Amino acid sequence: MRSRLLAVLVSGVLAATLTACGSDSGDGGQVLRVGTLTDAPPAIFFEDGKFTGYDNELLRDIAKREGFEVEFVGTEFAGLLAGVANGRFDIGSSTISTTEARKKTVAFSNGYNTEYTTVVTAKGAGLTSVEAFDGKRLGVVQASVQDDFATNRVPGAEVVRFPDYNAGFAQLRNGTLDGWVVPKDIGQQYLEQNAAVPLELGYTIESKETPSAYAVSKDDRELLDKLNRGLAAAIADGTVAKLHARFYQDTPLPAELAEGGPGLPVENQGAE
Numbered sequence: 001m002r003s004r005l006l007a008v009l010v011s012g013v014l015a016a017t018l019t020a021c022g023s024d025s026g027d028g029g030q031v032l033r034v035g036t037l038t039d040a041p042p043a044i045f046f047e048d049g050k051f052t053g054y055d056n057e058l059l060r061d062i063a064k065r066e067g068f069e070v071e072f073v074g075t076e077f078a079g080l081l082a083g084v085a086n087g088r089f090d091i092g093s094s095t096i097s098t099t100e101a102r103k104k105t106v107a108f109s110n111g112y113n114t115e116y117t118t119v120v121t122a123k124g125a126g127l128t129s130v131e132a133f134d135g136k137r138l139g140v141v142q143a144s145v146q147d148d149f150a151t152n153r154v155p156g157a158e159v160v161r162f163p164d165y166n167a168g169f170a171q172l173r174n175g176t177l178d179g180w181v182v183p184k185d186i187g188q189q190y191l192e193q194n195a196a197v198p199l200e201l202g203y204t205i206e207s208k209e210t211p212s213a214y215a216v217s218k219d220d221r222e223l224l225d226k227l228n229r230g231l232a233a234a235i236a237d238g239t240v241a242k243l244h245a246r247f248y249q250d251t252p253l254p255a256e257l258a259e260g261g262p263g264l265p266v267e268n269q270g271a272e
Helices: 004-017 054-066 077-085 145-153 165-173 184-193 221-236 239-247
Strands: 030-036 044-047 050-052 068-074 091-097 113-122 137-141 158-162 179-183 199-216
Touching: 030 054, 030 077, 044 054, 044 091, 050 054, 054 068, 054 091, 054 199, 054 221, 054 239, 077 091, 077 199, 091 113, 113 145, 113 184, 137 145, 137 165, 145 158, 145 179, 158 165, 165 179, 165 184, 179 184, 184 199, 199 221, 221 239
Parallel strands: 030 068, 030 091, 137 158, 137 179
Antiparallel strands: 044 050, 091 199, 113 179, 113 199
């Protein structure tokens, strides 16, 4: 398991050295500050001194195509969108589902992935329906779509909120939670990395209505256009498909993101 302490230290160092968004790289290229998580593989994580994962490697590719650079800063999800809205970050990269509520705060690029929400439970618990979690303790990352799901679509559950995925997983494995609500790929990765822990994927639901996308300020139309243009090019030439296959070896690529595919358009509130 990656060290949360290391991630916090790295975040602190970057936060101290990057004091303004949209700085100059020194060779004429613009450096944009990206808020991301450190503990949600395969989408977003910190490894070998580098922020990586499907979301972040795709963003690096888009940046190269569009002539800017990215500097990643580790943060907690609960404050990420506010950080984008108030200018602390130029971009949010964190498998952010494009809900209508979030569109009130930020604008979103077109989608680069769809997702399944799943509840990880103790092996053999038999908790495979929403009704089964009545009276159970469910862990979520605060302010995530999974928080909204557990709060509004699992009646009777006691929702316990954590700042990150590692904290929730630790509580699940020691038995103080009955379930841990996460994107399916993240849950699967944790199970594979902790095979000795008797856990399994329980209730699972698919969503294509709110694809994952990058968040930007509602006022930064130029950056939004760059992200969408670069993403479209990465879909067209098969780069998205290759990155997806690299990080999601057991999950099919959404047909919309296959080479030459139409993509996953996102309509922002107030868009012309």
